[in-house]
Amino acid sequence: MIQAGIIGGAGYTAGELIRLLLIHSKTEINFVYSTSSSGKKLSAIHQDLVGSTDQLFTDTINTDVDVLFLCLGHGNSKLFLEKNSFSKDTKIIDLSNDFRLTQDAIFQNKHFVYGLPELNKSAIQSAQYIANPGCFATAIQLAILPLAAKGLVEDAIHVNAVTGATGAGTALSATTHFTWRVDNFSHYKAFNHQHLGEIHQSVDSLQDDLKSVIHFIPNRGNFSRGIFATLYTKYEGTLETAKALFKTYYKDAEFTTVSDDPLHLKQVVNTNKCLLHLEVHEGKLLITSVIDNLLKGASGQAVHNMNLMFGFEAHLGLQLKANYF
Template identity: 45%
Template sequence: MVQHMISKINIAIIGASGYTGGELLRLLIHHPYIDNIQAISTRNTNKLISDIHRDLGGDTHLAFTEHINLDIVDCIFLCLPHGSSAMWLENNTIPHHIRIIDLSSDFRNSAFPLDKNEERSFIYGLPELYKSLYTPSTDIANPGCFATCIQLSLLPLRNSDISKDILDIHCTAITGSTGAGTLKSDTSHFSWRDNNTQVYKPFQHQHETEIHNHLFKQDFTPTFHFIPMRGSFTRGILACSYFTVKQHIQKDDLIHLYSSFYKDMPFIVHSKDSPDCKRAINTNKFFYHIEIINDKVIITATLDNLLKGASGQAIQNMNILFSFPEISGLSIKSSVY
């Protein structure tokens, strides 16, 4: 039997000194199909990566550079502030054969499923929904962390027998401080965040647009009520969604619906008990639990906002685009204790 070798690729990370850039570096320096990495940071040029991302001490001697060398890159990760990725692409001429994976919100909210950016076509990069549409010439708009967690919580319902009976969905979700990025703010300051919790942007969080654009389609158009919260921890999202069902439904039938929908999805895990954040932290996994109490269906879910909610999902998308095994570089254990 002849085994075909998988060619390694070269990548560049624009904005490599932030949280998502650091997580990409942590995973990609050990990725079996990555050859060369360029870590671009205008603020930290010539500094060792491990001087900024200290957890990488002893793992790499790479240094940050100011400019990208397009002659030795196959895929670019954009880890820039929201609004800056589109500007970066306007200011830089990128050869069409180079793939772009954007972790900002700049290309997420276009009409289904593509956004035309001159010669580039961005697809919304929720692989559990759209990976069958990926092509070698596709660029990826990586989803937001809340949007990923909530959509994965509800996606199997969309074409189910009960979809038309779901009129309202209520969701409360809490996120860690890393969701706000590395820039200092009053609500990410330790003295404020520690031992503290706050509701913010109720019914008007920016990720709601993604959810409406990509989840609520066709006959699945419930009214969505979302309460986001800031938590007193660094990373992770815990989301609880519930809705009323008119018809009687068995819990086992709903679990079967979800298990069938996600049967070929390597990072989706059904939990027999209500999941806690720690089992998902440091992994690309999404855990969900289903409960039915009286006429209420409750879906509790958790993921790591920096991995399945950002950098891990970006690598998952890269793996699919370049025909690598989907789990490559992402077989990592949670930090439970």
């Protein structure tokens, strides 16, 4: 059994991470650190855990845990690591965007590997420090990588994607309040979302001399969780060729599947899956990508990365079924 610590335990991603680690057969939660909730039961904040654990939040850190998850707001992981040191053997998985880009990947002599298993599996297996990808970034990259790997990104990529309210975190704001969000729909950060940097970085790394142009419109949906993304770009081949290309690229992927049928969000919510669907329309390839933003887009992917780092079976703690009905 490995010992896991969680920093920043009161948010949505931490709640999902706790839920996954509690059912993981080779992991024990050593501590969940939260200055705002210290001394309270985990289930007082994460109410889906009532009856599952009596563990308490703590303001004490064990620096010798086997794996440490940083579930902190963007910019705060660097601040935390500047103030706290851990054993040289402790593996760290950061769920913020602090270390995802190449220019930020080396920090305090720690080299953070970008933790998208479908792209960097072998590097993750030998890594000590992981920068977990963003949720939109995960859904969009998985829709593009097979094309870039074969040098087939020939024109701009147009992306329209909608995410659930949990993507904004637990802090209330004008656009997360129920009376604003219900029966409503809006876009935000058009063409300049913070996940574009890591998307460009991964796509450009696969296709020589590519400086990809990705036009991304993110949207707020009036539902709790999930990301539904549609992308299209210039494509001269047949649908059969595109399907073969994508299925070959993902033949060894544990959680990414190409579906022959159209997709909807209920197929992936509460799972670590990414489902992809392809269509060809008059010289354009349309790709649909759907994930759960809190699992495949955050905590589930973090557990998958942990499994790879420790040599565990990929699906441990992630044997989840979609809430279809």
